[in-house]
Amino acid sequence: MLYIVITLLLGFGAVNTGNNLLYLMVSALLGFMAVSGLLGHSNLQKLRITLAPPEEIYAGVETLMGVQAYNGRRLMPACLLDFEFSTHTSHLSMLKSGLEHKVGVPVMFAERGIHTHLHLKVSSSFPVNFFVRHRILHLNHSIYVFPHPVPCHGDETRYPEHATGMTETHFRGTEGDISRIGNYHGSEPLKMIHWKLTARHDTIKIKELSALQQPPVEIDPLDLPGSNLEQQLGCAAYLINHLLRRGQPVGLKLTHATIPPDVGRGHKLLLLTELARYAQD
Amino acid sequence: MLRIKTLLDILCFAAVILGLAPLFPWLDLPVKVIVVTAVGAGIVTEWRQRYWLKGWSATILTLIFFVLYLTQINLSNVVAPAVNLLALLLSIRLLTEKQGRHYLQIFVLALFCLAGSSLLSLGILYFPALILMVFVVTIGLVLLTFYHRDPGLRLKRSAAMTLLKTAAILPLGSLLLMLVLFFVLPRTQYPMWNFLNAQPSAVTGFSEQVRPGTFASNAATKDLAFRAECAQLPPKQLYWRGTVLNSINGASWSRTSPTHKAERVVGGTPVSCTITLPASNKRFLFTLDYPIDLEGIRTQQDGDLVFSARRPLRKGVSYTCRARPAGKLLAPSAAETQQYLKLPDQISPRVRQVAEQIRAQGKSAPERIQLLKEFFRAQQLTYANTDLPGPTAPMDEFLFDKKRGYCEFFASSFGVLLRLCEIPARLVGGYHGGDYNNFGDYYLITEDMAHVWVEALVDGRWERLDPSTLAQNAATGFLNRGDTLSLLRRTRDGLEFLWTQAIITYDLKKQLSVVRSGSKRASSLLSSASIPATSTLIYTAAIVAGLFLFGTAARWGIRQAHLTPQQRLLEKYHKALQRRYQLEQIPATTALLEHARELNDPNCIIFARRYSAILYGKKPLTKAEYAYLSALIQQIQKHTAA
DSSP: OHHHHHHHHHHHHHHHHTOHHHHHHHHHHHHHHHHHHHHHHHHTSSEEEEEEOOSOOBTTOOEEEEEEEEEOOSSOOEEEEEEEETTEEEEEEEEOTTOEEEEEEEEOOSSOEEEOSEEEEEEEOOSOTTOOEEEEEEEOOOEEEBOOOOOOTTHHHHSHHHHTOOEEEEEEEEEEEEEEEEEOOSOSOGGGBOHHHHHHSSSOEEEEEEEEEOOOEEEOGGGSOOSSHHHHHHHHHHHHHHHHHTTOOEEEEOSSOEEEEEOSHHHHHHHHHHHHHTTTO | OEEHHHHHHHHHHHHHHHHHTTTGGGSOHHHHHHHHHHHHHHHHHHHHTOOSOOHHHHHHHHHHHHHHHHTTOBTTBOHHHHHHHHHHHHHHHHTSOOOHHHHHHHHHHHHHHHHHHTTTOOOTTHHHHHHHHHHHHHHHHHHHHHHHHOTTOEEOHHHHHHHHHHHTHHHHHHHHHHHHHHHHSOOOSSOTTGGGSOOOOOOOSOOSSBOTTSOSOOOOOOOEEEEEESOOOOGGGOEEEEEEEOEEETTEEEOOOOOSOOOEEESSOOEEEEEEEOOOSSOEEOEESSEEEEESSOEEEOTTSOEEESSOOOSOEEEEEEEOTTOEEEOOTTOOOGGGTOOOSOOOHHHHHHHHHHHHHOOSHHHHHHHHHHHHHHTTOEEOSSSOOOSSSHHHIIIIISOEEOHHHHHHHHHHHHHHTTOOEEEEEEEEOOEEETTTTEEEEEGGGEEEEEEEEETTEEEEEOGGGGSTTIIIIITTOSOOOOHHHHHHHHHHHHHIIIIITOOHHHHHHHHHHHHHHHHHHHHHTTOOOSSHHHHHHHHHHHHHHHHHHHHHHHHHHTSOHHHHHHHHHHHHHHHHHTOOOOOTTSOHHHHHHHHTOHHHHHHHHHHHHHHTTSSOOOHHHHHHHHHHHHHHHHHHHO
16 A cells, blocks of 8 residues: 555656656556566466375364475466465465475364365465465365264273273284294394293294284264264264274274274274264265 | 575665665755764664664654754755655664564655655666666565565575575566656646756856956866767867857847848758757757757747747757758848947957958958958967956957957957958857767767857858967867767766656657657558558557457357367356356366355256256256256356346
């Protein structure tokens, strides 16, 4: 605004004095206005924006959404970029031409489910802080938002399998009984060395122990506490996280399908995805 | 790593220096002292981060300076107090702590200081200062945007270089556009606030009167008198006519407007000469002797071929004169010769005696002129600017005692003696010579070339006689007056000439002339293509617009021809959505129904359902269906308009 006022003032002075030196200055100011507009416009062009969402997004929980920006221009950098996702913003000072950079934008989805047709607002005050230009990008991306985890108390007593204690697995561990004797490879803890056997052999012998595992659990969300379905699903999400963190195999019993108990990150995401999609189709 | 603030500080002080330097000579002495101190102290305080002035003290100082200088402003004195005030405000800002808006204030004040200098001087130094200022301020504004975002921002050297290179696009583009906009921005014929502009100086070697003996010495200056753009001429033809002094009173020659008909110039080759006069506040218009006519300025012409402007020249002007430097000046057939024979009241006996002798020896006018020339040579007169004859009897003293003087003494004595010899005579005031500048193909005429010569009426024609050439030292003292300009001076003057021609004297008249010449060129181009050129500009515009429309239509037609009706509908639908919801390009693979639900638009949902049914073959795309879907799209668009 100040800039426009100054230009008008000098322009008025130039016309009324007929002073060509003032005309030169006004011409330069007007030229600057035009060029800064073009530069500001081009600053937001040829930007390839893709989302790199985190693997786990829970409804009602703030998380960092990765925004991958690629500057497809051959020469010009993209400057002072603001990425606005829903109400949160993240900033990138400069992205050189031909380079890619990832920034995290804090986001929070209110509801679980599959979120498609996401819009990202990219704005910039470059080159001068007189105007802020923006582009609304339509992102062709689907995001699974898992139910908001609702802690459920007393889950161990609720499920009879928990009361039976731990069972041994055929995997190697540090807590179970001795499953066999093996050779020392240099990486095993010293407490596992079998000194007596080592004394009788030329090589160092170790005790190989079996791993302990909780008994498998199959969760039926509809059997879980909660005043409505969303609370029950939230409880299920909590349990999946909680139990899998303990190494306990978890399965899911849904109305249309049953997923057998298992462990691992891929399995966890499969279960949570099923919860996100539950009753949405 | 480079701090943005460091770069910003450097540019900030550069802007201050560029704004204040052109203004500096016109500032009051105390202000000069304050400004120099403030710039020096500002750099030191910024480096040490300890500031001399706090917010409140800066405000009080600002108020004091405001009161001090605003009370000095009146209609005849606006610019000087205003620029002093601007310089002081800038100085105060340099001594305080700077945040984002303070940098902006400094840039604005520096810009105004430079603008203020344009009201005091029209020198060419303004141009480089402006170019540098555009660079500094525009790049500074870009850095300020980064600073505003994060005051502590540090950039890697490579990133800083990339940023500076990108920011440099701004000044480069701005300056290119400046050159275009300068010539097209509207101008008025008579500026209302002309009183604000730089007032012309009145220092000149050319005078409206010739009064030999008034000064004991004559200091020659190398100040510009005018420039004349023409082909190179023989040195003997370089007489620039300004005025004709036809009346003598005592020892003083002056001008009374002649009432006789205009004198005619015949013979010789006509030469066209464009003369650029700086502002002088006078009305004299100089021409190459002998002038035929003048173009490009409203003039008043007298019978003795003296041209003058209708108004005093408050700003520089440029006009074209046609002349016949080797021609002859014919007096009107019934010329009144009496006024050219009038004699001063007091003429010394020695001068009268010389005239009587010449009259007795020479019967015809040419003979008498020849005798008079011989007398001048015999006297061994010296062309000089110092130790000149006094005011009591300058002519007598010049011819018989001191025998030294400059052109006024020579011309005045020769003119009086001619009249005493019954030959009508008058003095012509103007300039003689010129330094030809090959850089711009023009003559530079400086004030030290001011000259007076004599015209004598012989056999019905005014013959030019230059008595200064009769000086014994004419070859060195008069014909080679002053030093030849150095190459540097010639180049500088060439640039100044270009500056004056292109910038300073550019006005509404030139603007119209550029439009006319452009129109003529376009007309000649069109006529060579055998197209009727009744209104060439309109034709040109129509052809360009027609080609553009044809190109666009052809492109659109080819594209549409390759699309199926379904694709056309989908394209229209996407465009409508983009307009209404300000969306970017919607990929063709986007699921229509989901997208429509996301937008929560009933029309979109209906469209998506029906279009999907057609797309997956559940329903054929009939004409009625096509029309229905098109109507839906229109409804979506109407919503946008509402």
